[in-house]
Amino acid sequence: MDLKTKKKYYNLCDPYEPLMPEDQRNVDLDFLGEEGGRPVRGINWGDMLLKEITFPDRPIYKLFTGHRGSGKTTEFKKLAGRLYDPEECNLFPVLIDAEEIIDLENPIAVPDIISSIIYSTEKAIIQEEGGNTEKALDEGYLKRLWNWMKNTDIELNKAELAIPSAGKLVYEMKTRPTLRQHVRSIIVSNFSGFIKEARNELESLNVNVLQKFGRDGIVIIFDSLEKLEGTSKNWYDVLESAELVFKVNAAYMRLPVHVLYTVPPALSTRITDIDFMPMIKVYDRNKNRHEPGLAAARELIRRRVPKDILQELFGLNPWNRIDDLILWSGGYPRDMLHMLQKIIAVNDHPLSDSDFEHIIAYIRNQYRRIITGDALHWLANVATTKDLTIEGDVHLRAADRMLNQHVVLSYLNNDSWYDLHPTVYQIPNIKKAIQDLEKELQRGEKNHEGSGST
Template sequence: MEFERLQELYNRCNPDEPLSPGDARNVDIDQRGVRGAHWTNKLARQIELSRTPVCQLFTGLRGTGKSTEIQRLAERLSDPKRRNLLTVLIDADDVLDLTVEIDISDVLALILQHTERAVLAAEGGDAADALTDGPLGRLWAWLSRTDVEIGKFTAGVDVGSKAGVAGAKAGLDLNLKTNPTVRQRVREIVAKHLSTFVRFVHDELRELEWRARKLGRAGVVILFDSLEKLRGTSLTWKPVLESAERIFSSGAPYLQLPVHVLYTIPPALARRMVEPVSFLPMIKVRDVEGRLHPEGVEVIAELVRKRIDEAALEEIFGKAALRDRIRAIALWSGGYPREIVRLLQTLLELEAFPVDGKTLERELYRAGNAYRSIVYDSGAIPWLATVNRTKRLITSNDQEREAADHLLQNNVILRYLNDDEWVDLHPSVAGMQELAGPAPDAKDAAVESGA
């Protein structure tokens, strides 16, 4: 294969690149019923039907297509022929440091900022230059009146002038992400005046929704994506997760707004919540009894062909073995889309094609080493063996709860949906001798498929 062609295919298989619904590589997975529901419909219906503001929580492992579903949801809710809402889409990755603890003030200040910008844009104004007497300007003025010292942290900006207020507003999200001093100061102010702050944000959002309605919209809906990526570092993941639990648990009372809102949350939090959390499951390649689910394998084959055309696939895997090679990849992945794309990229790094069965088996095993290392480090092998056997995520003590959080966040435990929800271990882990589980390991999956 020519180098330029190989390079093109390699970059088409970037596992960290989220796809828009209109991307030619995107597969509408839910048309085939392999994730237990049509997820755009599931998320949209409550918002479409409710006459009062809805607060929804949504999660899923990174790389399962969650952001694509949220973009589909935004398109549907903003459709003038349907709900006709002004949609505010916020990507936490762009505006927050997701390696540190999160606070109510971070989320609400950013919601106010982005909603103001969306309304201004809809009105024909400049969304990048929010009005000095707008909601965010009033928020900054309130913070400055409450603590005069905070203005000093906006370097070179006179917050008493119109230009200064505009400059402070324009940089607020940047400061919250990159300036821990400003972030901490804002948090301290809000903590002392939480009720006043929340009431202020709600009043401003009501005004912004009124302005959206004047434009002919049915209201405002806020979609706050990528908060599920809150994970900290190897040393801070636990306090970061606990900070998210503090603001999202017990019905997220301070995050319920006078407009419709959907938040993504870390997957590990879903099992701790009393209120419903929509959890985007994996593509089902096996059922809860371990039986093959052909429809799921077919969807994965379609996903592969959207990334790499048929002629290139035949060159990479060999025409006669192509079907079996894709099947082996599907079974090894556990139906995890990002793993499939990541593995394709890894295989494209090889120097010799076609990839034979032994080479594929070796690469599958190597890719599984990262998961097995996480299991060994967790110190929870006996409990994980129970999960492997029962397909249920049941914890009875703090050690097991901590292990569940860690293994969910690191994709060792995968979630599925049939008529009922169930979990399974990543196939590269399920076959470990220490777990004595019935699921096949990578080698068995390759052999079973004829690789």
């Protein structure tokens, strides 16, 4: 295979590229599964979200999570298209990418999120009208907010806190921590007034989309907040700020319009009523192959790499090795594509056993580096029970890191269940921790039997 061909398919398998719904590589997993049975991710996620938004008479507040690279953004784009369709829902969806307007490496706060929502909604309405976005935003809500804050605190009039224009306030807050903290402190001093004004603004915008476009209401989809993670120095501060925003201050995050927020997977152990979009189920809890899931994953690969190229990569009968790749990924699309890129990049094809083992070892070592000693017992418990049992702060902190780093993957049958990433089972410390826990459980059963017979 020449370099040009390798490069073409390597980039078609980019695990970090969110796909547009119309992209030929996109596989609608909601419609793949057992005949007459459940889809390969447990439920039809698109239909479920659509119904939860459109059925209630009152605005919904929804928290949603999933591992990065599991297909959430593509699902939200499809959902936005269905919500916008006049024949289906006739709503006005506003899809927000948190990476563009929020500093995801530092703690967040309610004012950051609320001001970003109003800014993004105003911008979407102006774009729908075909107006001058920059000029209109400079004269809208952010201008009134900025003027109010300058009148409240004269410090904002100093040069070091100045901004180019009111319409750029959200972006300036993202990139300038000093300004962000100052804005937060001003808003906190008159928090109820800020919330009231924000709600009034959204209600007014909701009326606008009805009067101007004949739309039946606004739907906010705030994507990419699951990437809120921080650095090694402030990891827990960042996570705790998300818990404060979406749990303690949930009442302020409920808006007079429909709103769906993504949140870090770690919050699923801290906040109830978070929907967790699972992996493709390629095996069951007992490690038996799940053929519908394998078929769906094969289709995901086929959409990127045609059969003749797969035969060049793997040999004339590529499917056994491709199934091995899928099973080693645990049904995690990002790792599946990551391994496929590694396979395309090797020097010699068809892929040899030693090259394949090297690629699996590479993935395993990526996980080994992020597993710390205090997480071993909890991970062994997940491997044994297929559940997220939390016993104290040590377990909670282990769960936070291991869920966010997709060391632990989520699956769904009738009930949700969890498992370690398949490569993690090969890590010696994990193997030993599982063996030790199994022995401990066996001793407990024998002691229980002994006490029952006396």
